[in-house]
Amino acid sequence: MAYGEKVYKVRNGKKTKQYSWRAKFLLPDGINYGSASGFATEKTAKEYGQEQEAAIRAGRWVDPKLSGTHFGVFAAEFMKARPKRGQTVDTRWKQLTGHIFPRWQYVPLRDINWFAVDSWQLNELQVDDVTKGHVVSLMSTILTAAVDARHLLVNPLMGRRRTKPVMVLGAVPKRVDESKWHPPAAVIQTAERLGWADGFQLLSAAFTGINWGEGQGLDRTHVLERRQLDDDGSAWTCPILRVVQEVAEYEQRGPGGEKLGTVLALEPLKNEHRIRDVDLPPFLAGLWRHRAEVWENDYLLSTESGSWWRRGNWGKVLRPAADGRPARARRQGAAERVAWEPLAPGLTMRGARHTHDTLQEQIMVAASLAYEQAGHKPSGIKGVYQHPTVRMRRHRLDGLQEVFVRAMLSLGKETLWGIPVNLELSQK
Structure with missing residues (x-):
């Protein structure tokens, strides 16, 4: 009483x-x-x-003592209680220590309100808008956990929409970033310049949409299996890449977010939608068969020594091939090097994935199939009721094959890295 x-x-x-x-x-x-x-x-x-x-x-x-817990203290408890993939843990700690803690670490949970958070992200947080969204989303996730732990009655950030900067007079309209995707001919030229060992990874990403980690995680047990479906009473098959894992490079973290060293390790995919079978157009299926025959390592997109690529090392290889390089005379400790003209300035592995999805739009791939092949979650009620058919799959493969063949013909090429490639078009 x-x-x-x-x-x-x-x-x-x-x-x-x-x-x-x-x-x-x-x-x-x-x-x-x-x-x-x-x-x-x-x-x-x-x-x-x-x-x-x-x-x-x-x-x-809610116990006032618990609601008075500093955000930083509860965030550490949250990170310990909610284990995630290593890469996700590293990303969250980077957001916490790099952006959130400098402002909110010692603020009691009950003193956090939407007005203060919204003003902070709008006026003080000096990062791009996408990162702002991720940072505020992580704060909201942690505050929701605080509600579940009976530290707060409500999450003040739940369901709120961030304020965007006000347009000012004289502002220059944002230009469409055309560097996020590249013409197929430029991708092919860059891939060939990289050589068979390395360029095949770039070509595969541009014509399948697999991302960096997924490509590194492809081993012999998951390539060139076959999809078999019924096509109006007939059996239809096509070669596939089975994407079930990825290689992640991240900073391993201790219980309090302390750095324990960079690791390169196999991890499960981000969600169930990323687990998928990617259909291969004829030219790429032939190249993958050749790869499986001659590549001595278990992971078919690894370095020649059999180890997984580190992103920094791959960048050192890709950048001059795509952006070009100056000539270098022979000198002690350095061989002579011919100049390379730019082929696809700014091209990255993410750009290759952008290229693939853009090509799918160009050849009018059905949305349900485009989502499936890219490993994306279908949106809305259409994502529940619409499903890929054999005809959709054939249309996609025929379209990608035609894009590749046209690019090869424009370059006057019939082989890649000295390997004959399938340049036949579908006879519809």
Whole structure:
């Protein structure tokens, strides 16, 4: 039963005649009492205590001590209690230590409100807009966990839309970034310049949409299996790449976010939609068969020594092949090097994935199939009711084959890396 008790003020170590009132109320365990001080009268103290007991009975009471937990303390508890893939853990700690903690680490959970967070991300957080969204989303996820842990009654960030910067007079319109995708002929030229060992990875990404980690994770057990479907009473088959795992490069973290060193390791895919069979057009199926025959390593897009690529090392190989390089005379410790003109400035493995999805749009691949092949989650009710058919798959493969053949003909080529390639078009 709630009640109020006098709390005498102390001055110079001695109790005075001045006092205030402290509210006492029974805690959820039914044994111990909680308290809150600073009330002017016994009545207000008792009423506060009764309100707390009513909230406890209704199951909506939050201990003020818990709601006063610093955000940084609870965030560390959250990271420990919610294990994720190593790469996800590293990304979250980077967002916490690099962006969130400098402003919110020592703020009590109950003092975080949407107005303050929205103003901070708009005016103080100096990152691109996509990263701002990820940072605020992580904060919201942690505050939702605080609600679940009975540290807060509500998450003040839940369902709120971030304020975007106001347009100003004289602002230059944002140009369409055409460097995110590249013409197929430029991709083919860059891949050939890289050589058979390395360029095959770039070509595969541009015509399948597999990302960097997925390509590194392709081993012999998951390549050139076959998809078999019924096509109006006839069996239809096509070679596939089975994407079931990926290689991730990330900073391993301790319980408190401390760095333990960079690792390169196999990880499960991000979600169930990323687990997929990617259909191969004829030219690429032939190249994959050749790869499987001559490549001595278990992972078919590895380095020649059999190890997985590190992103930094791959960038050192890809950048001059795509962007070009100046000539270099022979000198002690360095061989002569001919100049390379730019072929696909700015091309990256992510750009190759952009290229693939753009080509799918160009050849009008059905949305349900485009989502499936890219490993994306279908959106809306159409994503529930629409499914790829054999005719859709044939149309996609015929379209990609035609794109490749046209690019090869424009370059006057019939082979890649000295390997004959299939340049036949479908006879519809």
